Amino acid sequence: MPVRMHPAIEPYEGNASLRRHARALFSVPITVRHLCRGGVRTNRGISLDLGEGGLGAIVQGDVHVGDTVAIDLRLSEQSLTTVAIVRHASSVRSGFEFVGLTPEERLQITSIIGQS
Helix, strand or coil: CCCCCCCCCCEECCCHHHCCCCEEECCCEEEEEEEECCEEEEEEEEEEEEECCEEEEEECCCCCCCCEEEEEEEECCEEEEEEEEEEEECCCCEEEEEECCCHHHHHHHHHHHCCC
16 A cells, blocks of 8 residues: 655654654554463554654554553655663554664654754
8 A cells, every 4th residue: 555645744743842752743554562461462453653663554453551562663765673661652643663673764764854
């Protein structure tokens, strides 16, 4: 499924005082995988915003604060799979903090959100 990006990604300042990295509005389909009783659970969702420190998303199913998850998403023409910790979870929105991004992955993200 092709992903369409809005040509002008604008900075997103929600909870900016609590974040170490700026975020930009960024909406693409995501897949969230995490280990739970009975195996690996896969949830689908859509990202809301993205920064080099993490992303906000709407996710189907349950994720819980403190869970370690793998997130698959598309950055422009490249796919990214990263590990993240759930830092916020509600019935409406979840927040994920990336863990262990490589310098190349950070560069992919910063080029998408217009930071340097």
